[in-house]
Every structure is written in structure tokens, then in C-alpha cells.
Amino acid sequence: MKIVVLDGYTLNPGDLSWEGFERFGDLTVYDRTCYDGSREDLVIERAREAEVVLTNKTILSRKVIESLPQLKYIGVLATGYNVVDIEAARERGIVVTNVPTYGTEAVAQMAIALLLEMCHHVGAHSESVKKGEWASNPDWCYWKYPLIELAGKTMGIIGYGRIGQATGRIAQALGMKVLAYDKYVNKDLESDTMRYVELDELLAQADVIALHCLL
Amino acid sequence: MKIVVLDGYTLNPGDLSWEGFERFGDLTVYDRTCYDGSREDLVIERAREAEVVLTNKTILSRKVIESLPQLKYIGVLATGYNVVDIEAARERGIVVTNVPTYGTEAVAQMAIALLLEMCHHVGAHSESVKKGEWASNPDWCYWKYPLIELAGKTMGIIGYGRIGQATGRIAQALGMKVLAYDKYVNKDLESDTMRYVELDELLAQADVIALHCLL
Numbered sequence: 001m002k003i004v005v006l007d008g009y010t011l012n013p014g015d016l017s018w019e020g021f022e023r024f025g026d027l028t029v030y031d032r033t034c035y036d037g038s039r040e041d042l043v044i045e046r047a048r049e050a051e052v053v054l055t056n057k058t059i060l061s062r063k064v065i066e067s068l069p070q071l072k073y074i075g076v077l078a079t080g081y082n083v084v085d086i087e088a089a090r091e092r093g094i095v096v097t098n099v100p101t102y103g104t105e106a107v108a109q110m111a112i113a114l115l116l117e118m119c120h121h122v123g124a125h126s127e128s129v130k131k132g133e134w135a136s137n138p139d140w141c142y143w144k145y146p147l148i149e150l151a152g153k154t155m156g157i158i159g160y161g162r163i164g165q166a167t168g169r170i171a172q173a174l175g176m177k178v179l180a181y182d183k184y185v186n187k188d189l190e191s192d193t194m195r196y197v198e199l200d201e202l203l204a205q206a207d208v209i210a211l212h213c214l215l
Numbered sequence: 216m217k218i219v220v221l222d223g224y225t226l227n228p229g230d231l232s233w234e235g236f237e238r239f240g241d242l243t244v245y246d247r248t249c250y251d252g253s254r255e256d257l258v259i260e261r262a263r264e265a266e267v268v269l270t271n272k273t274i275l276s277r278k279v280i281e282s283l284p285q286l287k288y289i290g291v292l293a294t295g296y297n298v299v300d301i302e303a304a305r306e307r308g309i310v311v312t313n314v315p316t317y318g319t320e321a322v323a324q325m326a327i328a329l330l331l332e333m334c335h336h337v338g339a340h341s342e343s344v345k346k347g348e349w350a351s352n353p354d355w356c357y358w359k360y361p362l363i364e365l366a367g368k369t370m371g372i373i374g375y376g377r378i379g380q381a382t383g384r385i386a387q388a389l390g391m392k393v394l395a396y397d398k399y400v401n402k403d404l405e406s407d408t409m410r411y412v413e414l415d416e417l418l419a420q421a422d423v424i425a426l427h428c429l430l
Contacts, residue, residue, distance in 0.1 A: 032353065035354075117331075175320045
């Protein structure tokens with residue numbers, strides 16, 4: 001069985017092993033093929049004869065899918081599967097999978113890290129301390145930027161799916177109130193510190209807004 | 216009534232108002248007096264005749280307290296009251312107060328901000344993006360340092376009082392397990408993701424250690 005990874009570099013720049021796939025067949029890994037859809041010919045050439053194609057960002061259009069008669073399975077090495085023409089795959093009975101939760105906690109953690117950098121400017125203060133400004137400060141107490149306390153403030157979260165909820169949990173643990181906007185409302189998630197609102201109210205009330213949605 | 220603030224600068228470098236105190240008496244605010252205990256004479260001179268003395272870091276030793284016959288109240292403008300000789304104050308019937316919770320959420324937030332800076336190097340990545348490295352990256356995906364995901368990792372917290380618990384709540388929301396060590400154990404706080412352990416086990420098991428205790 002021929003297995004082709006069209007753009008392995010993003011997932012595995014060298015620190016992971018593809019061995020698990022090698023056990024299932026004849027594996028070829030390309031670092032990149034074409035991200036912008038302009039080289040359908042190259043995608044088809046590389047995936048020819050493949051029963052299994054793995055993609056991260058390389059677009060598998062209807063034309064590509066219809067040009068690969070052996071294809072039985074498309075594995076998207078990411079969460080969003082907008083790079084695959086699902087309808088064309090369905091017509092051919094090709095199974096398409098994605099990885100919906102690999103990044104839930106990591107993305108929420110990153111969103112909070114970005115927020116805390118704005119509140120604390122850790123890197124800049126670290127540099128200042130290394131330059132001796134703390135040691136030479138007469139009060140052992142100073143700040144180069146205003147420090148922002150989040151407790152008691154309100155975070156608006158647009159898109160309250162898995163990642164939005166994970167961000168919301170951390171925000172609440174920081175003492176924040178959470179206002180969520182989503183097409184799908186799950187009232188079970190509401191509490192003293194979290195409720196769903198309309199977008200207008202979210203925008204009017206929030207001190208901080210986190211986007212966990214398609215842009 | 217004479218009110219003296221011995222070292223107002225740390226609390227109020229200029230962005231707060233002392234007006235609330237002015238309403239109660241004749242207020243004098245010194246930016247700093249002496250932090251290291253070497254100028255008891257200056258402390259006594261400045262606090263002479265005062266019924267109310269407010270201090271942040273200036274030490275009120277037995278000698279100082281015994282030299283201030285009018286003194287009725289010492290307000291510590293901070294959490295730790297180790298700067299006041301409590302025994303000497305008690306003998307004189309002088310009331311001493313501190314501010315035990317003004318920094319609970321702020322300190323916990325700062326501890327997590329420091330941890331997330333180590334996990335994400337937000338400032339360094341921000342600089343890299345501003346230099347155009349993201350725009351020119353062929354994969355729209357890179358990192359200058361390894362990124363560390365906290366979910367599933369273990370935080371050991373030494374000192375599980377108010378601030379330690381606040382840090383522990385955020386850590387758990389980040390998907391971490393918390394091991395706490397404290398002289399005072401409150402079993403009610405334990406859960407699937409938090410338990411008390413002995414110090415040796417904490418040091419052996421923790422991926423990250425937070426100190427919320429006297430050093």
C-alpha cells in the first residue's frame with residue numbers, strides 16, 4: 001500500500017518519527033508540496049497510486065481527488081479540514097479524518113500567555129532585572145509598565161467550542177467573569193462566572209476579547 | 216490627631232490619593248525613612264507625637280515603639296507584618312493591622328505569567344514576528360524556542376495558603392495536577408487533580424515548583 005505525506009514539515013520538522021506509518025505500507029514524506037492550490041498537477045503527481053494521503057495544509061480539491069483513482073483515505077494532520085473537498089471525497093467513498101483535539105489545551109494556554117504578556121511584560125521586566133535595575137532600586141519594588149490585574153475583569157469569548165471553553169476555564173480561575181458568544185448554546189456550562197450573551201452585549205461588556213472562531 | 220506614613224512611596228508612587236487619611240487628622244507622608252533598621256533615631260524623630268503610624272517596610276522595633284508614647288495604632292500597608300515588634304506593641308496595647316489579601320489574585324496571576332513566559336517566550340516570538348519572520352516563513356508555522364504544554368504536567372506548590380491555592384486553581388484550569396505541601400492541611404481542598412503530599416514526594420514528582428512561602 002502506498003502512503004504519501006504531502007507536507008510533513010509543519011507537523012514534524014525533525015523531532016518526531018514517521019515509523020508508525022511505515023509499518024502499514026510504502027511511505028513517502030514530502031516536506032512541502034503546495035499550500036496555495038496553484039500546483040494541482042504536482043499534488044496529483046506525488047499522490048498518484050496512493051491509497052492513503054496525509055495532508056496538513058496542501059489543498060485536496062475536487063480535481064485532485066478525482067485524479068487519484070486508488071485513493072481510499074485522506075488523513076488531515078490538523079484540526080480544520082477545509083483543505084479537503086469533502087463532497088468530492090464523499091462521492092468517491094473516501095474516508096476523511098482530522099485531529100479535532102490535539103491542540104485544545106495548548107491553544108488555550110497560548111491565548112492566556114499572550115494576555116498575561118500584555119498584563120505583565122515579563123520579558124521586558126526580566127531584561128530590566130538582568131540590567132541590575134531591581135538590585136539598584138531603593139524600594140525593591142518597581143514596574144516599567146502598568147501591571148494589569150485580571151481578577152474581577154470580564155473576558156468575552158467569541159466561539160465557545162472546546163478551545164473557547166478551555167480558555168474560559170483558565171480565565172475563571174484567574175478570577176475573571178466570562179461572557180460567551182456562540183451559535184450553539186450549552187446552558188449546562190453557565191455558572192455564576194460564565195454566561196452566554198449576544199454579540200453586542202459581549203462587545204459592550206468585555207475588558208478582554210478572545211477569538212476562538214474562524215476569522 | 217497626628218498621622219505619619221513612614222514610607223509611602225512603594226504603595227503610592229504618585230497614582231493614588233492619601234485623602235482618605237487626611238480626613239482623620241494631620242497627615243505627614245514620607246516617601247522613605249529607613250528600610251534596614253539602622254536609623255531608629257530617624258524613625259522616632261518622624262513618628263514623634265503620632266497616634267497613628269503607617270509603614271510598609273520601615274521596621275518598628277521594640278525601641279522605636281517604646282519611644283513613641285502617643286502611639287495607638289500601627290497600620291502595615293502590606294501583608295507581612297514581620298516589620299513590627301508585635302510583642303512590644305501588645306504590651307503597650309497598640310493595635311496592629313496588616314492587609315492580608317490585597318495581593319492574592321495578583322501574585323497568583325504573576326506566578327502563572329512567569330511560568331507561561333518560560334513555556335512560550337511570548338516577548339521573543341513577538342519580536343520575531345515584528346521582524347517579519349512569520350510573514351516570510353514558508354509554513355506560517357514556526358517557533359524560536361520549544362513550546363511547553365502544561366496540561367498533564369504536575370505543579371508542586373510549597374505553601375498552600377490563600378496565594379498558593381489561587382495559583383493552584385489556575386494550574387488545575389490549565390490541565391495540571393497539583394501537589395501541595397503545607398504545615399496546615401485542609402483535606403477539603405483535595406480533589407482528583409489536587410492533593411497534599413510530603414515535601415520529598417513533591418520535589419520528586421513535580422515538573423514545576425511554585426513557592427508561596429517565606430524564603
